[in-house]
Amino acid sequence: MSDKVVAELHQPTPEVGDGGPDMIQLLTPEGQRVSHPDYDQYVADLTAEDLRSFYRDLVLIRRLDAEGYALQRQGELGLWPSLLGQEAAQVGSGRALKPHDFVFPTYREHGVGFVRGMDPQSSLQLFRGVSQGGWDPTEHNFHLYTIVIGAQTLHATGYAMGVKMDGNVGTGDPDRDTAVICYFGDGASSQGDVNEAFVYAASFDAPVVFFCQNNQWAISEPVTKQTRIPLFQRARGFGFPGVRVDGNDVLATYAVTKHCLDEARNGNGPLLIEAYTYRMGAHTTADDPTKYRVSAEVEQWKFRDPILRLKTYLAHEGMADDAFFTQVDEEADGFAAELREGCITMETMAGETMWDHVYAEDHPVMEAERAAFLAYKASFEEAN
Amino acid sequence: MALEKVTLGKSLTNGMRKAMDRDPKVVLIGEDIGKLGGVFRITEGLQKDFGEERVIDSPLAESGIVGTAVGMALRGYRPVCEIQFDGFVYPAFDQIVCQVAKLHARALGAVKIPMVIRIPFGGGIGSPEHHSESPEAYFAHTAGLRVVACSNPEDAHWMIQQAIECDDPVIFFEPKRRYHDRAEYDTDATSAPRGLFEANIVRPGTDVTLLGYGPVVKTMVEAAAAAEAEGTSIEVIDLRSLSPLPIDTIVESVRRTGRLVVVHEASSFLGMASEISAQVTERCFYELEAPVIRVAGANIPYPPSRMEEDFLPDLDRILDGVDRALAY
Numbered sequence: 001m002s003d004k005v006v007a008e009l010h011q012p013t014p015e016v017g018d019g020g021p022d023m024i025q026l027l028t029p030e031g032q033r034v035s036h037p038d039y040d041q042y043v044a045d046l047t048a049e050d051l052r053s054f055y056r057d058l059v060l061i062r063r064l065d066a067e068g069y070a071l072q073r074q075g076e077l078g079l080w081p082s083l084l085g086q087e088a089a090q091v092g093s094g095r096a097l098k099p100h101d102f103v104f105p106t107y108r109e110h111g112v113g114f115v116r117g118m119d120p121q122s123s124l125q126l127f128r129g130v131s132q133g134g135w136d137p138t139e140h141n142f143h144l145y146t147i148v149i150g151a152q153t154l155h156a157t158g159y160a161m162g163v164k165m166d167g168n169v170g171t172g173d174p175d176r177d178t179a180v181i182c183y184f185g186d187g188a189s190s191q192g193d194v195n196e197a198f199v200y201a202a203s204f205d206a207p208v209v210f211f212c213q214n215n216q217w218a219i220s221e222p223v224t225k226q227t228r229i230p231l232f233q234r235a236r237g238f239g240f241p242g243v244r245v246d247g248n249d250v251l252a253t254y255a256v257t258k259h260c261l262d263e264a265r266n267g268n269g270p271l272l273i274e275a276y277t278y279r280m281g282a283h284t285t286a287d288d289p290t291k292y293r294v295s296a297e298v299e300q301w302k303f304r305d306p307i308l309r310l311k312t313y314l315a316h317e318g319m320a321d322d323a324f325f326t327q328v329d330e331e332a333d334g335f336a337a338e339l340r341e342g343c344i345t346m347e348t349m350a351g352e353t354m355w356d357h358v359y360a361e362d363h364p365v366m367e368a369e370r371a372a373f374l375a376y377k378a379s380f381e382e383a384n
Numbered sequence: 385m386a387l388e389k390v391t392l393g394k395s396l397t398n399g400m401r402k403a404m405d406r407d408p409k410v411v412l413i414g415e416d417i418g419k420l421g422g423v424f425r426i427t428e429g430l431q432k433d434f435g436e437e438r439v440i441d442s443p444l445a446e447s448g449i450v451g452t453a454v455g456m457a458l459r460g461y462r463p464v465c466e467i468q469f470d471g472f473v474y475p476a477f478d479q480i481v482c483q484v485a486k487l488h489a490r491a492l493g494a495v496k497i498p499m500v501i502r503i504p505f506g507g508g509i510g511s512p513e514h515h516s517e518s519p520e521a522y523f524a525h526t527a528g529l530r531v532v533a534c535s536n537p538e539d540a541h542w543m544i545q546q547a548i549e550c551d552d553p554v555i556f557f558e559p560k561r562r563y564h565d566r567a568e569y570d571t572d573a574t575s576a577p578r579g580l581f582e583a584n585i586v587r588p589g590t591d592v593t594l595l596g597y598g599p600v601v602k603t604m605v606e607a608a609a610a611a612e613a614e615g616t617s618i619e620v621i622d623l624r625s626l627s628p629l630p631i632d633t634i635v636e637s638v639r640r641t642g643r644l645v646v647v648h649e650a651s652s653f654l655g656m657a658s659e660i661s662a663q664v665t666e667r668c669f670y671e672l673e674a675p676v677i678r679v680a681g682a683n684i685p686y687p688p689s690r691m692e693e694d695f696l697p698d699l700d701r702i703l704d705g706v707d708r709a710l711a712y
């Protein structure tokens with residue numbers, strides 16, 4: 001090995017909180033617009049109105065998250081995986097998608113679902129325990145949540161292979177060329193499925209963008225447990241491009257994702273995006289992060305808040321005024337109230353529906369067990 | 385003698401601590417088991433006391449946990465793997481079924497794979513999918529694996545130590561909804577009340593044998609108490625060992641009672657109760673007064689948590705099973 005390669009291999013992993021020199025940024029944590037030779041073009045036609053709507057999305061999904069958390073605390077949800085801190089990664093990437101693109105989320109992409117037009121109640125039903133997913137993935141081209149870490153990366157790859165088999169890649173027709181985006185976490189990058197997905201996607205030139213939200217933690221394990229090198233560099237070993245973007249910068253995330261999706265649609269997939277961000281809250285409501293991480297780290301990331309930086313930028317550039325910010329907050333209040341009402345009135349399905357969709361075709365065991373269940377239930381009513 | 389009231393979870397912790405004190409080759413590996421002490425805190429404090437080399441936080445990959453544990457076992461260690469939840473054992477399934485189970489036989493006995501794979505299992509905790517499953521039959525079906533399930537604190541304390549001492553791979557099921565149950569026992573005792581692969585008659589009775597393992601044992605005991613009030617004498621057996629099956633204890637009991645009801649949360653189709661039913665029918669055909677009754681999970685994916693009460697065998701469903709056995 002050449003000295004250069006050896007030196008490169010032994011490059012220290014950047015400290016938590018520092019995305020390193022390779023990280024694409026268009027808005028600094030202070031809300032300053034910095035230009036980038038490759039990525040400015042992807043945000044060039046965004047109007048002030050577009051930026052205000054980005055801001056609105058960020059605020060609404062943070063509110064969605066706060067409501068999810070509160071509903072869990074009040075016993076209305078069994079569990080809630082918070083997206084706090086990851087709003088820009090989700091809105092930036094989600095807004096870069098076209099309606100006919102297809103999304104494979106983990107269990108944390110409530111924000112991506114929201115910008116895809118999903119009914120925000122949808123993401124609550126799994127955690128309320130009234131269904132194990134319960135939405136039609138084809139309605140908003142947003143697949144069901146996948147809890148088994150990494151499994152969806154292979155599904156996304158196969159879906160993208162299907163897109164290519166359909167001939168919907170590289171035709172030059174913007175309404176036809178299709179990309180697939182697959183979300184996963186830093187922890188997930190260790191799973192066999194994820195690595196196999198990289199191999200398959202590369203082997204079949206699949207039009208898929210792997211979008212890793214590196215939020216620095218996999219429950220209690222820091223990202224350094226999973227990788228020696230920055231995650232975006234993994235792509236190189238599999239033979240496709242990888243890029244690190246500031247995941248707390250909604251503009252940069254939008255620009256980088258738009259670029260990568262275009263590449264995939266043009267037949268230059270797969271690609272890997274590492275959105276460098278931070279999980280500000282607990283892993284889920286069942287977790288206690290004080291056991292394994294210091295609050296100083298969390299404090300440090302507060303300075304990189306994704307919403308504050310866009311707000312500062314909008315205000316400074318005169319693209320939004322106080323009236324606008326107040327109006328968004330008010331909208332968020334109404335949104336939260338609606339969400340809460342929808343959640344607590346969400347009905348639990350009757351027990352006998354458990355047998356309803358296990359198979360696509362009639363199945364004698366389902367019929368028999370459902371009938372036995374109903375007879376058993378009825379025996380209590382007779383007894384009373 | 386030190387009579388103490390200890391939870392099932394802490395009993396496992398203490399049992400592993402004893403095993404680690406005794407044998408420096410015992411190492412633990414799993415996701416979040418170090419600093420955090422595991423999502424159920426079963427390894428709490430162990431990394432602090434035994435260090436990061438013996439209590440290993442693994443990268444997030446179950447095939448990696450089990451596969452590297454095989455290598456450690458080949459190198460003379462006794463790894464204890466923690467799988468975070470039942471539904472997350474499947475990425476390791478290939479390693480368990482194709483490698484862990486078979487290496488001893490393939491080497492004609494020249495190598496041993498003395499490892500334990502701990503799996504919290506069962507439902508009733510209000511969780512979303514993959515967190516409430518009962519996958520024991522897959523493993524019991526696989527020759528080369530031993531499969532056990534504890535149901536109470538004292539057994540947890542001893543069974544985990546016995547499993548670690550076993551020279552064969554042991555799949556160790558822990559009833560997660562019973563982790564916080566407490567019981568008093570002598571934590572200083574120097575020998576186990578019974579062997580790892582023996583069943584335990586928890587409550588003697590004469591009319592019906594009620595058999596189960598893991599989380600349902602407590603429910604079965606409650607059912608027996610309720611039935612006693614109505615004049616039915618139920619013998620409750622905690623199976624403890626799913627493979628090998630302590631069939632003689634079961635047969636002996638069924639010969640006395642003439643009736644057998646088997647309970648588990650796992651789906652009934654080809655579940656543990658199916659094998660038990662077949663063996664009991666072969667051995668007790670003339671003593672049986674009724675067919676063997678199964679009270680088990682439905683043959684569907686584990687339902688959303690708000691419906692799980694309709695899925696799990698509860699006290700009423702167990703008593704209904706007993707009534708059905710008695711109706712013959």
Ligand SMILES: Cc1ncc(C[n+]2csc(CCOP(=O)(O)OP(=O)(O)O)c2C)c(N)n1
Nearest residue numbers: 147148149185186187188217218219468472
């Ligand atoms: C196969 C599998 N193993 C273990 C788990 C338990 N688990 C749930 S989330 C998680 C950590 C995931 O970390 P990461 O991929 O970084 O995603 P994040 O939660 O940080 O968004 C673990 C270990 C799981 N869901 N699936």
Ligand SMILES: [Mg+2]
Nearest residue numbers: 185186217218
């Ligand atoms: Mg993470």
